[in-house]
Amino acid sequence: MICAPLPLTTLGDDVGALDRLCARAEGDIVLVGHAYAGAVIGAAKFERVKLLVYVAALAPDEGETVADVFYREEPHPKAPRLAPDGNGFIWMPPEGFENAFAQDAASDVKSVLLATQRPIHAKCIQEKVSPAASGKTSRPGFSSPRMIG
Amino acid sequence: MIPAKTQHFQAERMRATARAHAVDHSPMLTAPNVVVDVLLEAIRNTVKDA
Numbered sequence: 001m002i003c004a005p006l007p008l009t010t011l012g013d014d015v016g017a018l019d020r021l022c023a024r025a026e027g028d029i030v031l032v033g034h035a036y037a038g039a040v041i042g043a044a045k046f047e048r049v050k051l052l053v054y055v056a057a058l059a060p061d062e063g064e065t066v067a068d069v070f071y072r073e074e075p076h077p078k079a080p081r082l083a084p085d086g087n088g089f090i091w092m093p094p095e096g097f098e099n100a101f102a103q104d105a106a107s108d109v110k111s112v113l114l115a116t117q118r119p120i121h122a123k124c125i126q127e128k129v130s131p132a133a134s135g136k137t138s139r140p141g142f143s144s145p146r147m148i149g
Numbered sequence: 150m151i152p153a154k155t156q157h158f159q160a161e162r163m164r165a166t167a168r169a170h171a172v173d174h175s176p177m178l179t180a181p182n183v184v185v186d187v188l189l190e191a192i193r194n195t196v197k198d199a
Binding site for chain 1: 174175179191
């Protein structure tokens with residue numbers, strides 16, 4: 001098991017990083033994506049990928065962006081307002097971890113999440129998923145929707 | 150973070166097997182046993198020789 005080092009600069013960059021990691025793996029591959037990374041695993045093109053697992057994740061279809069599915073429904077009242085900074089990167093504010101990202105976590109865990117977070121560039125959520133890249137038709141999907149938060 | 154309605158919509162249109170649990174947005178941190186169980190079930194039902 002290994003965590004893919006996604007640069008979080010564009011969706012294409014992230015898919016490229018995942019495909020390079022898959023090339024290093026042996027045998028059948030199971031990809032697990034959390035949140036935004038659901039879009040990345042859905043777009044991975046590597047042949048030996050046998051299963052996609054979405055954990056509280058986003059799964060844009062062909063021609064959709066991550067933002068399209070993320071903002072499909074009215075956000076939860078406690079969801080943080082997310083906006084890119086002057087360099088185009090989106091950072092989770094402290095109250096985001098407190099109220100919406102990991103509200104069930106212990107306070108020290110939330111502090112670590114806040115301190116070690118990696119910002120995501122707006123391009124990641126604005127880039128359309130290219131045709132035949134979504135996980136919808138070619139492979140079995142498996143989703144674990146969360147119910148609260 | 151992601152409304153449950155959106156997650157169910159996505160799961161249905163990709164014809165995924167869905168498992169819903171009362172967890173927050175980061176269950177791998179706050180409910181890791183739930184995530185591991187879902188992963189193991191998915192792998193056993195999908196990948197040969199798992």
